[in-house]
Amino acid sequence: MEATYIKAINSALHEEMRRDENVFVMGEDVAELGGAFKATEGLLDAFGEERVIDTPISEALIIGAGVGAAVLGMRPVVEMQFADFISCGFDQIVNTAATLRYRHGGKASCPLVIRAPSGAGVHGALFHSQNPEAWFARVPGLKVVAPATPYDAKGILKSAIRDGNPVVYFEHKRLYRSIKEDLPEGDFTVPIGVAELRKEGGDLSIITYGGTLGQSLDAARIVEKEDGLAVEVLDLRTLLPLDREAILATARKTGKVLVVHEDRLTGGIGGEVSAIIMENAFEYLDGPVRRVAAADAHVAFSPPLEDFILPNTNKVVEAIRSLAAY
Amino acid sequence: MAETNVARGAAVEPAPRVEYELQLYYWMKLIRAFEERVSRLHRQNKILGGVYSGAGQEAIVTGICAPLHDGDFVAPLHRDMGVFIMRGVDPGRLMAQLMGKETGLSRGKDSFLHGGDLEHGVFGSTSMLGSSLPVAVGAALKFKMKKNPNVAVAFFGEGAASRGDVHEAMNFAGVQKLPVVFVCENNRYAYSTPLEKQMAIEDVADRAEAYGFKGHVCSGNDLLAVLELSERQIAKTRAGEGPVLIECKTYRYRGHSEHDAALYRDQEELIEWQSRDPIPRFEFYLEKKGHEIKRIREQIDERVNKTVQAAVDYAESSPLPEPQEALEDLYAPPGTSTSPNSSTNGNR
Numbered sequence: 001m002e003a004t005y006i007k008a009i010n011s012a013l014h015e016e017m018r019r020d021e022n023v024f025v026m027g028e029d030v031a032e033l034g035g036a037f038k039a040t041e042g043l044l045d046a047f048g049e050e051r052v053i054d055t056p057i058s059e060a061l062i063i064g065a066g067v068g069a070a071v072l073g074m075r076p077v078v079e080m081q082f083a084d085f086i087s088c089g090f091d092q093i094v095n096t097a098a099t100l101r102y103r104h105g106g107k108a109s110c111p112l113v114i115r116a117p118s119g120a121g122v123h124g125a126l127f128h129s130q131n132p133e134a135w136f137a138r139v140p141g142l143k144v145v146a147p148a149t150p151y152d153a154k155g156i157l158k159s160a161i162r163d164g165n166p167v168v169y170f171e172h173k174r175l176y177r178s179i180k181e182d183l184p185e186g187d188f189t190v191p192i193g194v195a196e197l198r199k200e201g202g203d204l205s206i207i208t209y210g211g212t213l214g215q216s217l218d219a220a221r222i223v224e225k226e227d228g229l230a231v232e233v234l235d236l237r238t239l240l241p242l243d244r245e246a247i248l249a250t251a252r253k254t255g256k257v258l259v260v261h262e263d264r265l266t267g268g269i270g271g272e273v274s275a276i277i278m279e280n281a282f283e284y285l286d287g288p289v290r291r292v293a294a295a296d297a298h299v300a301f302s303p304p305l306e307d308f309i310l311p312n313t314n315k316v317v318e319a320i321r322s323l324a325a326y
Numbered sequence: 327m328a329e330t331n332v333a334r335g336a337a338v339e340p341a342p343r344v345e346y347e348l349q350l351y352y353w354m355k356l357i358r359a360f361e362e363r364v365s366r367l368h369r370q371n372k373i374l375g376g377v378y379s380g381a382g383q384e385a386i387v388t389g390i391c392a393p394l395h396d397g398d399f400v401a402p403l404h405r406d407m408g409v410f411i412m413r414g415v416d417p418g419r420l421m422a423q424l425m426g427k428e429t430g431l432s433r434g435k436d437s438f439l440h441g442g443d444l445e446h447g448v449f450g451s452t453s454m455l456g457s458s459l460p461v462a463v464g465a466a467l468k469f470k471m472k473k474n475p476n477v478a479v480a481f482f483g484e485g486a487a488s489r490g491d492v493h494e495a496m497n498f499a500g501v502q503k504l505p506v507v508f509v510c511e512n513n514r515y516a517y518s519t520p521l522e523k524q525m526a527i528e529d530v531a532d533r534a535e536a537y538g539f540k541g542h543v544c545s546g547n548d549l550l551a552v553l554e555l556s557e558r559q560i561a562k563t564r565a566g567e568g569p570v571l572i573e574c575k576t577y578r579y580r581g582h583s584e585h586d587a588a589l590y591r592d593q594e595e596l597i598e599w600q601s602r603d604p605i606p607r608f609e610f611y612l613e614k615k616g617h618e619i620k621r622i623r624e625q626i627d628e629r630v631n632k633t634v635q636a637a638v639d640y641a642e643s644s645p646l647p648e649p650q651e652a653l654e655d656l657y658a659p660p661g662t663s664t665s666p667n668s669s670t671n672g673n674r
Contacts, residue, residue: 024471050470050471051471053467053502055498056494056497056498056501058494058497058498060457060460060490060491060494061460061463061491061494061495061497061498063460064457064458064459064460064461064463064464064491064494064495065460065461065463065464065467065495065498066464067460067461067464068399068449068460068461068462068463068464068465068466068467068468068478069464069465069467069468069471070464071444071449071461071465072399072465072468073468074468074471076464091454091457091491092457092460092491095452095453095454095457096452096454096457096458096461099436099452100450101655101656101657101658102432102435102436102655102656103432103435103436103440103441103442103450103452104431104432104441104442104443104444104450104655105430105431105432105433105435105441105655106433106654106655107443107444107445108442108444109658110658111658140656141656141657143657163658164657164658164659164660164661165657165658
């Protein structure tokens with residue numbers, strides 16, 4: 001079955017709700033409308049209003065209530081209409097949910113999934129373009145995922161729903177209808193915490209995730225053709241916990257690493273990935289770990305501004321060439 | 327057997343009610359004794375960190391928790407030691423929690439009342455006051471979805487009433503007609519900030535109407551007043567009539583926490599409220615009903631002191647956690663699917 005990224009998310013929700021009656025969906029406009037992006041389309045008809053719940057504009061409530069239901073054994077999948085709005089529920093995620101098991105002496109679980117449509121490149125401007133994953137990727141007790149393909153979108157969402165911990169699931173809006181993939185029939189999952197090598201190569205490694213996987217692969221193909229460079233591309237898929245082994249394996253293999261993400265440079269995942277490599281594979285490096293990321297600005301609206309701020313294939317190509325020549 | 331405690335005049339009352347009232351008296355005394363011992367242990371440096379006494383507010387937790395059933399979900403606030411005790415959490419484990427011991431509710435991970443015990447339906451709240459109200463609403467949502475005959479109870483102070491979480495929780499509870507009971511312990515001070523600087527109204531309960539349910543006010547220092555409201559209102563909520571807000575007017579005797587001398591308050595005000603202490607008030611009631619209060623008080627004091635001493639002994643003899651345990655209990659291991667009471671399909 002060929003599925004877009006959004007369809008993959010939608011079918012994961014349908015299948016998990018069919019599989020487990022404790023799974024339910026809650027958020028703004030998720031029922032009648034089927035979600036602002038149609039991720040929850042058809043769920044209301046299939047499962048009824050008891051399990052597909054429209055809420056008021058109340059992010060703290062949506063997440064907090066998810067926690068309350070989750071500790072009693074339910075498996076809520078709550079939706080932030082845009083990842084930008086997750087800041088309104090920040091406390092419930094980082095203080096209530098993330099510390100829950102720790103402060104209950106290991107005798108409580110919080111199987112909660114928070115879906116957050118993130119990312120820029122859709123003219124969303126300051127409050128519909130954000131990539132807030134780094135706010136969460138340093139909070140113990142949480143898991144943070146950012147799938148980049150329809151297969152992973154479906155398989156990781158299923159794993160997140162079956163996980164016993166709060167999982168923040170970042171889905172990139174630009175990918176929703178721009179990528180398609182043949183998905184296997186029947187149930188499959190993709191493990192959380194395991195990165196995936198998307199392309200092998202010996203000259204240089206790109207480590208990326210989410211919205212910039214496509215740009216990284218495009219750039220790798222361009223330099224392969226035009227410069228004869230063999231670039232390896234590692235898709236992190238999970239940002240907490242990071243797959244340290246996969247990161248170090250590719251760094252040791254090629255000796256040159258470029259981290260690419262759409263989130264801002266300062267304090268982004270790239271800094272952590274870079275530090276892991278410095279601390280554990282320094283002697284394998286033939287150059288500095290470099291980063292391609294959004295400029296340290298807000299994601300501005302007007303196209304020349306937005307283009308200037310965001311990473312793109314050309315910027316990745318230039319960074320590859322510069323690092324390869326180091 | 328109740329007759330031994332009942333003198334002439336009370337004999338017409340059925341025995342179970344008499345026993346129940348004496349049990350309530352015992353709870354209030356135990357909670358007070360526990361609170362006082364904790365304050366003392368804090369002065370002796372045997373309990374570190376923040377200690378938030380609920381002394382003076384015991385009638386509220388006692389009156390609210392008394393009619394609760396097994397399987398009900400309670401989110402206490404940071405002063406509600408009594409909730410843990412009344413829900414059946416072992417006082418020794420509770421004391422060990424306060425001392426940061428391995429045997430405490432959070433195995434040393436958090437201080438004071440942030441450790442919860444979901445086996446007894448007690449959710450450990452965070453320091454972000456009011457943030458447990460959305461959680462309690464989620465528990466109530468589960469009860470409604472699964473048709474469990476249970477209620478969720480969320481305690482909060484009038485201070486937390488100013489937080490957005492409280493508004494979001496109450497609004498959604500009203501929309502969904504959830505089985506949740508909101509209990510406001512209005513002790514007139516948010517740390518040092520008096521009521522009149524917190525809100526332009528006198529009663530938090532007035533807000534309930536705006537969320538589509540009823541708000542009730544009672545004296546939180548009068549156990550019978552709390553009980554009258556809680557028994558009736560919790561039963562209605564349990565029967566599916568939707569949320570309710572019970573506001574209990576009260577006063578905290580000690581500072582916001584033990585380090586706070588509360589010099590911002592008028593001494594006269596404190597004395598006034600101490601003269602309305604819930605314990606002597608209930609003793610007066612019991613005495614008027616024909617109980618030999620002096621004897622009962624002695625018996626109960628002895629029981630209570632034994633229980634508190636046993637809790638202290640247990641906690642003091644418990645080991646501290648090993649340093650490397652700091653990295654335990656962060657994540658549920660694979661296959662850990664549910665919480666202890668998740669299979670609850672009604673009363674446990």
